[in-house]
Amino acid sequence: MARLPEYLRALHALADAGHETVSSEGLANSAGVNSAKLRKDLSHLGSYGTRGVGYDVGLLIDQIESVLGLTQCRAVALVGVGNLGHALAGYDGFASRGFRIAALFDADPSRVGEEINGLVVRHVDELPRVAVQESISIGVIATPALAAQGVADQLVAVGVTSILNFAPCVLSVPEGVDVRKVDLAIELQILSFHEHRKASLTALPAAGGSALTALPGGLAVTDNQEAIGT
Template sequence: MSQQRAQSSGVASGGGPGFPDLPEATVARLPEYLRALHNLADAGHDTVSSEGLATAAGVNSAKLRKDLSHLGSYGTRGVGYDVTLLIEQIEQVLGLHETRAVALVGIGNLGHALARYAGFASRGFHIAALFDADRDRVGELVNGMAVRHMSDIAAVVADEGISIGVIATPADAAQVVADDLVAAGVTSILNFAPCVLAVPDGVDVRKVDLAIELQILSFHEHRKSTLTALPAKVVGQ
């Protein structure tokens, strides 16, 4: 997953009294720590060592301790971190103490899957509106919610208090959708379309491009196969 920001300061914006300015790399890892902590809580663990949490989150323990120190959480020597307390701290910093309304635009195969994904609700997000440019889809019920036409975005975003938009359209439609979302007052966008969006200052964009992720994995597969074949070539010379 890659990220583009209109303002790239190297730290999360919005810092102020009682709110830490966090490095972007730390912000990106906090959801991984939160996922691991929820799994530990579900398994009945009350505490966890930095090594145990780092392993569960897939990072090294020194990096984890530094990340959590930004939150003012240092754990207890010989005991580790209180799982419930750390969940609360991370959720507070990530703004997950309140349910956030989300608009989903593009109700094709991917859009249908995202609209039906139950994991959003359990992590503090509510799909409040579905939109599509195809009038034949307008009125279609997806997970109990009727699809609205793109022309309704401004009114619905205002009525539902939506600040996050998800774009699941073809690439050639994504910029127009982003422009409409921003004009309606959306300030954060998750983009699944395989393209780079131009957005104004103050709007954050996260980009998810599955093809790029697969290409990166292809590089690693190619590298491994090359390294595996290398000794045989040397012996044959």
């Protein structure tokens, strides 16, 4: 389930605040989901809450981390040390949640040798040797779109089976390899769509327009993320 990390984050926040137990309602509010959904999610991983009390925060954290495979610190290879890659290399949100950026790569010789956050940028040709040496388990692609597929192929060749792709393109990978894509421009475009839709709706208070005009407000608004009302 893709919501488990969100629960985990909320649980850590509650633990820091000193809470020992949480009700499904409280945790659901912290994570921004429905309480029934949260209970069903947690029941799916066999978690034991106590009726009448709630869930033990510490125990639940251990459970979820175990399911997510976060008990071991995973080594991440980052390919592409451009604008975005540079920021990712220095992003402390990774280390604080159990991920270690173990190696940086770039194809541009002028960038090789640069030191970022204590790590030296290596040439991408060294990927096979370093990947084995550092036992890389996840690859992050922050290259331009044109280079992304080639990098993905190289990562797959050295045995990486999980890839996080920031390049705006679709990657072809063999079965068994998981790819997640994050495209920052797409996120903005989705917001732009919502802006456009809201503007059209307010401009037409009692939309009696003909069905011929394809109004932005007329199509389904399903984008897998919802705003949380106060």
